Structures are given as C-alpha cells and as structure tokens.
Amino acid sequence: MSVSGESRGRSQQMRAKAQELNEAADRSQDPEERQRLRDKARRLQEQSQQENRMDDRGMDPM
Template sequence: MTSAGETGSRAQQMREKAQEMTNAAARATDPEERKRLTDKAKRLMEESKQAGGKGTDDTGMNPL
C-alpha cells in the first residue's frame, strides 16, 4: 500500500512532466507533434488529479 506522501509525490511528478510537455508543445514547429504533446500533457494532468495529489481540486476519493 502506498502512503499519502508517495501518492502526492507521484502526482507532483506527473504534473511536472505534463508542464514539460506543454512547454515542448509550445516550442514544437510541427503541428502534429504539437498536438501529440499537448494531448499527452492533458492526459498526464488528468491522471495526476486521479492520483489525488496535493494541489488538485480532486480529493482522490471515489464518490460511489
């Protein structure tokens, strides 16, 4: 079982990686590469929210 600190750390790493991809997308000259990087960054941000990381609006709890 992972501790809350480990989960928060993983979520933080995912958000940092998403930010790096967003920055790379902004620098990309190829429109397809830009879209690929942007889409991947969005997916990572969603995953970080689901991981219940610190600083997200999501509490990480399943409402059901």
C-alpha cells in the same frame, strides 16, 4: 514515506512532466507533434488530478 506521501509525490511529478510537455509543444514547429505533446500533457494532468482526489478520500488507486 507514507503511501499518501508517495502518491502526492507521484502526482507532483506527473504535473511537472505535463508542464514540460506543454512547453515542448509550444516550441514544436510540427503541428502534429505539438498536438501529440499537448494530448499527452492533458492525460498526465487528468491522471494526477484523479490520484489527488483518491488520495484526498483515503483510497488506494491500485
């Protein structure tokens, strides 16, 4: 797999994990845990978007 393909796959995995975290937050009864999960999901989504932008420009994030 190319570097671009690997990066795209990693971004997709991050988005999937972020979705899982948001769903777990929806199920959580504890407000602090819910917020922690949502914050972690948001960070993963932002990181995924950043990697996509770099990949689209042909830049290596490392």
